[in-house]
Amino acid sequence: MSVALTPGRRRRIIGEAASAALGIVIVIWSLMPVYNMMLVALDPEGENEFDGNLWPPEPTLDSFRAVLTGGHWYLERFWLQFGNSLYIGLMTMFLTVLISSLASFAIGRMRLTKVWVLTDTALLIYVVPASLLAIPFSRLMYSYELMDRLLAVVAAQVMFATPFAVLILQQFAKLIPIEFDEAARIDGATPAQVYLHIYVPLMAPALAAVGTYALLLAWDEYLYQYLLISSPKNWTVAVAIEQFFDVDEAPWNYMMAMAVIYALPPVAIFYGLSHYMATGLTAGGVKG
Amino acid sequence: MSGAEQVLAIGRHRMARWPRWHGRLHGSEFAWAIAFVVPYAAVIIVFGVYPILFGFWMASTPSLYADLFSDPVYVQTLVTTVLFVGIGVNLKMFLALLLSGFFTRPRWWIKAILLIYILPWALSAIPAFTSFHWMMIGPGSFLDSLSLALFGVEGPIWFNDRWLALGCNIVAYVWKWMPFWTLIFLAARMAIPRDIHEAADIDGASGFRRFVHVTFPLLANVYLICTLLSTIWALGDFATVSLVSGGAPKRTTDVLATLTIRYAFDMAKPELGVAAAMSALPVLIPLVIGLMRAVRTREVQL
Numbered sequence: 123m124s125v126a127l128t129p130g131r132r133r134r135i136i137g138e139a140a141s142a143a144l145g146i147v148i149v150i151w152s153l154m155p156v157y158n159m160m161l162v163a164l165d166p167e168g169e170n171e172f173d174g175n176l177w178p179p180e181p182t183l184d185s186f187r188a189v190l191t192g193g194h195w196y197l198e199r200f201w202l203q204f205g206n207s208l209y210i211g212l213m214t215m216f217l218t219v220l221i222s223s224l225a226s227f228a229i230g231r232m233r234l235t236k237v238w239v240l241t242d243t244a245l246l247i248y249v250v251p252a253s254l255l256a257i258p259f260s261r262l263m264y265s266y267e268l269m270d271r272l273l274a275v276v277a278a279q280v281m282f283a284t285p286f287a288v289l290i291l292q293q294f295a296k297l298i299p300i301e302f303d304e305a306a307r308i309d310g311a312t313p314a315q316v317y318l319h320i321y322v323p324l325m326a327p328a329l330a331a332v333g334t335y336a337l338l339l340a341w342d343e344y345l346y347q348y349l350l351i352s353s354p355k356n357w358t359v360a361v362a363i364e365q366f367f368d369v370d371e372a373p374w375n376y377m378m379a380m381a382v383i384y385a386l387p388p389v390a391i392f393y394g395l396s397h398y399m400a401t402g403l404t405a406g407g408v409k410g
Numbered sequence: 411m412s413g414a415e416q417v418l419a420i421g422r423h424r425m426a427r428w429p430r431w432h433g434r435l436h437g438s439e440f441a442w443a444i445a446f447v448v449p450y451a452a453v454i455i456v457f458g459v460y461p462i463l464f465g466f467w468m469a470s471t472p473s474l475y476a477d478l479f480s481d482p483v484y485v486q487t488l489v490t491t492v493l494f495v496g497i498g499v500n501l502k503m504f505l506a507l508l509l510s511g512f513f514t515r516p517r518w519w520i521k522a523i524l525l526i527y528i529l530p531w532a533l534s535a536i537p538a539f540t541s542f543h544w545m546m547i548g549p550g551s552f553l554d555s556l557s558l559a560l561f562g563v564e565g566p567i568w569f570n571d572r573w574l575a576l577g578c579n580i581v582a583y584v585w586k587w588m589p590f591w592t593l594i595f596l597a598a599r600m601a602i603p604r605d606i607h608e609a610a611d612i613d614g615a616s617g618f619r620r621f622v623h624v625t626f627p628l629l630a631n632v633y634l635i636c637t638l639l640s641t642i643w644a645l646g647d648f649a650t651v652s653l654v655s656g657g658a659p660k661r662t663t664d665v666l667a668t669l670t671i672r673y674a675f676d677m678a679k680p681e682l683g684v685a686a687a688m689s690a691l692p693v694l695i696p697l698v699i700g701l702m703r704a705v706r707t708r709e710v711q712l
Contacts, residue, residue, distance in 0.1 A: 243459060257671070363537070388533070
């Protein structure tokens with residue numbers, strides 16, 4: 123076949139080939155560390171990752187089973203640790219939603235504008251990196267007698283999550299006509315009733331978004347958990363993974379299996395909500 | 411004035427005085443509003459403002475800063491931090507901007523790749539960076555075996571060399587955070603009206619020239635805001651360095667965020683740790699001010 127390619131067609135074919143190549147590079151780049159995780163986790167013994175294997179020689183789900191059933195002295199407390207992580211995540215989510223929705227209602231809907239000092243300060247704190255605040259924070263936790271309590275971690279996460287949550291909720295609240303509130307008030311509703319029966323139901327999607335944000339923030343963070351929690355019964359999964367590094371002859375396949383299990387809930391949330399995430403990003407005010 | 415008119419007038423008067431919660435809140439409503447804000451204020455003051463002031467007080471001794479600058483580890487850490495943040499953030503942002511253009515192409519398989527591409531963002535930092543650590547830890551690790559299989563060359567011992575270890579940290583950082591910023595740029599590109607690109611096409615500007623003269627100027631302010639915000643966050647990034655290189659070799663790849671924690675908890679010098687954190691302020695404050703300005707000028711775009 124001698125079909126002469128016009129320059130335009132040739133250019134288009136080269137363009138397609140180039141983007142296919144780029145696509146392959148992106149897939150390999152994105153999946154390599156994930157593949158490495160599975161490679162180690164699927165290994166029957168903990169030391170095989172130094173044998174230079176490119177794929178698991180005898181892939182087995184044993185290490186996952188061991189983690190889930192506590193089949194190793196090191197994993198005995200896994201479910202307790204998972205519960206602690208979940209507790210921190212859910213408490214952060216609940217308190218962030220509660221506190222930020224109350225505050226954004228008062229500031230945005232009741233137009234309590236005189237608290238701008240508070241909101242501006244909060245936004246400044248949101249911008250300051252958490253790790254630079256960790257030392258005085260943990261010092262104060264000693265004096266508040268919250269050391270080695272999960273609540274101390276929750277307090278830190280709620281403090282970092284609420285300013286952004288209030289900002290987002292105020293953006294969303296602009297979409298709800300203020301006339302709803304006014305109509306309810308003419309009918310004699312107290313602010314608490316307006317909040318409960320109008321604001322919360324209408325803002326439900328935004329509250330869900332803010333709650334997810336807080337949950338993921340708490341799940342992803344480990345510096346404060348690492349610094350504030352010391353006794354093994356209060357360890358979270360994140361701290362437990364980190365502690366593997368301090369043990370000689372640690373079973374690395376178990377650690378990786380643990381890491382994979384720990385990574386699953388956020389991944390599920392991300393892919394389950396990916397559509398909402400995209401809209402949330404555009405509604406979050408980052409539009410040009 | 412008839413009775414009906416009087417009622418109407420009163421009604422009008424009442425309507426004018428009624429609702430609109432703005433302006434002035436009075437009596438019980440003001441109390442409600444305050445009560446709604448109190449939990450927020452309490453959290454911010456007790457767990458935010460107070461620790462910050464406490465930190466300032468902890469680091470208020472001038473001699474601490476003399477100690478800091480006489481510590482060679484601290485000076486070395488400053489250099490590493492500048493390199494880590496400077497290279498990491500800019501490389502990540504630039505690649506994210508380019509890749510966001512790739513993902514605007516209307517192909518089903520590119521949409522599928524986008525789903526895989528956001529996986530690093532969805533993955534928690536701890537599992538992801540732990541995996542990076544293992545991938546590069548030494549002979550027989552995955553990356554090593556890969557280069558042996560592909561090129562027949564054993565990889566270097568990544569964490570034995572300061573620059574290689576720093577490079578690993580940067581790569582891991584770019585890997586984890588590039589997808590998020592790509593999505594931001596993708597959203598910003600989607601917000602550009604289609605007719606602007608069509609007009610550029612008609613005027614003969616396509617491909618590279620369209621990017622330089624049309625797309626980038628429209629995205630420039632978003633790019634600036636994102637870069638500033640990302641720089642601020644990267645300055646406080648503890649997870650990447652502590653999990654990937656762990657400061658190895660010999661703590662030469664420590665950044666400010668990990669050094670403060672090490673001073674405070676490994677060396678039991680919390681005051682010195684806070685002082686090291688405070689030494690980021692001369693950079694942090696201009697960044698925050700620049701960010702606020704950039705956010706305000708956003709309104710005049712387009």
